[in-house]
Every structure is written in C-alpha cells, then in structure tokens.
Amino acid sequence: MTRSRAALLIALGIDNFGTGLFLPLVLLYVTREIGLPLGVAGMAITGGGLVAFAVPPVAGHLVDWIGPRWVVITAFLVQATGVSLYLVADGVVTVVAVAMIVAVGQQLFYCALYVLVADVAGNVPKERPFALVAMVRTAAFGAGAFAAAFVPSGYRVALVGDVVTFLVAAGVVVALVDAPHKVAWFEKVPANVSKNRPYLALILFCGLFSLSLDFFLVGMPVFVLDQLHGPSWLPGAILAVFTLSFSMSGTLALRHTRRFTRIGAMRLGSGLFAAWSALSFVAIFVPLDGLPLYLLTVTLVLAAGELVFGPRGGALAEAAAPPMARGRYLAAYQYAFTFSSVLAPAVAGLFSLAVWVPWVLVATCACLAVAGLGWLGPRLPENAVTPIQG
Incomplete structure (x- = not known):
C-alpha cells in the first residue's frame, strides 16, 4: 500500500471517529444545551439540511476543475466550521444556519470522496479500494459512537472532539495524500x-x-x-x-x-x-x-x-x-x-x-x-x- 493510500485511510478513519462522537448526539445537544423543544430541533436540523440538494452540481464541477483532493480538504474545513458554530447557536435561526453549513460540507465531502479514492488507487478495479474505505469508515464511526458513551464532561466535549478530528483529517490529506488528477478546464465533456x-x-x-x-x-x-x-x-x-x-x-x-x-x-x-x-x-x-x-x-x-x-x-x-x-x-x-x-x-x-x-x-x-x-x-x-x- 502506498503512502497516499495509507494516509487517506487514516484521514478518513480520523474524520469518521469524530463523526461517531458527535453525530448521534447532535439532536440531544440542540435540545439540552441550546434548549429547543425536540420537535422544533428536528425540524430545524432537517430544514437546514435541505440545502444539500443544491450542492452536488456545484461540487461536481469543482471536482472536475480543481481535483477531488482540494474539495475533500475544503469539505473537512467547512464541516469543522459548521460543527464549531453549534457552540454559539442560541435559537432556531442559528441552528438552521449551522445545519446548512454542516450539510454543505457533508455533500462536498461525499461528492468528492470516491473520485479521490479512485485517483489515489490508480488504474485498478475500484471494488477493493472502495470496500477498504467503507470498512475503515464504518469501524471508526462505531468506535467514535462507543467512545461518546464514556465522555465524562457532556456534549460539548464530543462536539469539540468532532471539530478537532475534521482539522486533523484535513491536515493529513494536505501533508500526505498525493492524488494525480487531470484538470478538466477546457475539455468538452462527452455527455451531460x-x-x-x-x-x-x-x-x-x-x-x-x-x-x-x-x-x-x-x-x-x-x-x-x-x-x-x-x-x-x-x-x-x-x-x-x-x-x-x-x-x-x-x-x-x-x-x-x-x-x-x-x-x-x-x-x-x-x-x-x-x-x-x-x-x-x-x-x-x-x-x-x-x-x-x-x-x-x-x-x-x-x-x-x-x-x-x-x-x-x-x-x-x-x-x-x-x-x-x-x-x-x-x-x-x-x-x-x-x-x-x-x-x-x-x-x-x-x-x-x-x-x-x-x-x-x-x-x-x-x-x-x-x-x-x-x-x-x-x-x-x-x-x-x-x-x-x-
């Protein structure tokens, strides 16, 4: 396994460990720390997440133009920003805004992830690289969710841990992942x-x-x-x-x-x-x-x-x-x-x-x-x- 492949798996594991820490607790955080009623909290997070439907066309062009590596890095940073803003959210409007930022980051990530995995894997069938990524991410998410049960200081520790893992994952990709990508600035695409x-x-x-x-x-x-x-x-x-x-x-x-x-x-x-x-x-x-x-x-x-x-x-x-x-x-x-x-x-x-x-x-x-x-x-x-x- 090349350095880039190993580093990418490490970055994705770190990222999903943090997601496992906080994602299962996000609704509880909004109700217990911010104080929104459960029904309102669910609608606010869901409503903010609807912006995700607008992201794939933009994300797809970005991946083709600047390469998936930088889109994944950007996605990590956007998600880190969004999750960190939960710390200052104080009502429905701010929760919706934060959920929108997080949703944009998540969609950027998923739209670029498998192009990045394919670029790092090289000219081979992609089943095994994709399976390895899924295995690592699933195991890391489970480990994060398990660790969240033992966080002694409440939901804010899990939130901060999620932010830190996004930043560390972005740093690993910047420093250690090399993904050759032919940039499609002017090429005519065969079909829309x-x-x-x-x-x-x-x-x-x-x-x-x-x-x-x-x-x-x-x-x-x-x-x-x-x-x-x-x-x-x-x-x-x-x-x-x-x-x-x-x-x-x-x-x-x-x-x-x-x-x-x-x-x-x-x-x-x-x-x-x-x-x-x-x-x-x-x-x-x-x-x-x-x-x-x-x-x-x-x-x-x-x-x-x-x-x-x-x-x-x-x-x-x-x-x-x-x-x-x-x-x-x-x-x-x-x-x-x-x-x-x-x-x-x-x-x-x-x-x-x-x-x-x-x-x-x-x-x-x-x-x-x-x-x-x-x-x-x-x-x-x-x-x-x-x-x-x-």
Missing part, C-alpha cells in the same frame, strides 16, 4: 449527466436499493420498540451487529463474489435486501423471548446485501462515468443516497397505517432494483460491467 439515460437509471436503481438501508437506520428502532414492544437495548444491538459485520467483512465478501459481474453482484445485494424485508416482517410472529436472536440473525442478511452491493455500486458508477466528467457524474450519483435518506423517515412513518406497509414498500423497491439492474446492464459501457478480476 441529465442526457445520459442509462446513468440516470443507475442512480434511480441505486436509490431504490439504498432506501432499504436508510429505512433500517431510522425505521428499525420504531419497529422493534413500538410495533414489537421489544427490549430497549435491542435496536442498539442490531446496529452493532450490522456495523461489526460490515467493518470486518468487506474484502472477504468481494473475494467470495468475484465471479459475478458488477451488475450481477448488485442484483444479488438487492435480492438480499428484499429477503431481509420479508424476514423482518415475519418477526411479528416470533415469540418475544426469541425476538432478539431472530432479529440479530436477520440483520446479517442485510449486512451481506450491503457488503455485496456497496463497493460494486460505487465502482460501476465510477467506471461508467466519462473520465473527464467523473466529478459531475459521481456528484449526481450521490442523489441516490440523498433522496433515500430524506424518504426513509416518511416510510417509517407508514407504520402508523399498518405494520406491514413499510416492509412491503421497501421490499418492492428492492425487487424493482433487481429487475431494473438486469435491464440496465446491457445499456451501460461494457468495460464498466465486466467481471471483477482479483
């Missing part, structure tokens, strides 16, 4: 993202897949506690099983599914998500004393689906993009995850209609992804869909 229908379809089908994962994060606690009346510790244990499985098995999953094409692996992952939805719904028939073991086991199906799909989806999106427009294309690809994260709370709210409604919707979306990806495969560049080697 909005005119590339197969790529737009890829974004759509990845969004249908991603909805399952976002629903898992926000809907599973509601399902376990409100619908099944399970023990209060179970949602945290389910998330821990998912995090541990994902952070330890990324490259192993790649090796065991290397005979699949990228599209084939993504269809398998989507099918596993559909199976997870069906198996989770069946939990309503499981006796309460057997519920924890059942749901913890079912979570492994979800983790397997993400392990198979995640790196292949990113690698396919990168390979299918015109080389001189990767920034714009991968920034557009982020909309798959932005929209699913916005829709997931609304899907979880459908539990108020009936316990089966969200599960049927999520499973249907996953099945549509399976079918849609099968249709899409022949319409993407052949070299982007070819079997994964090594």
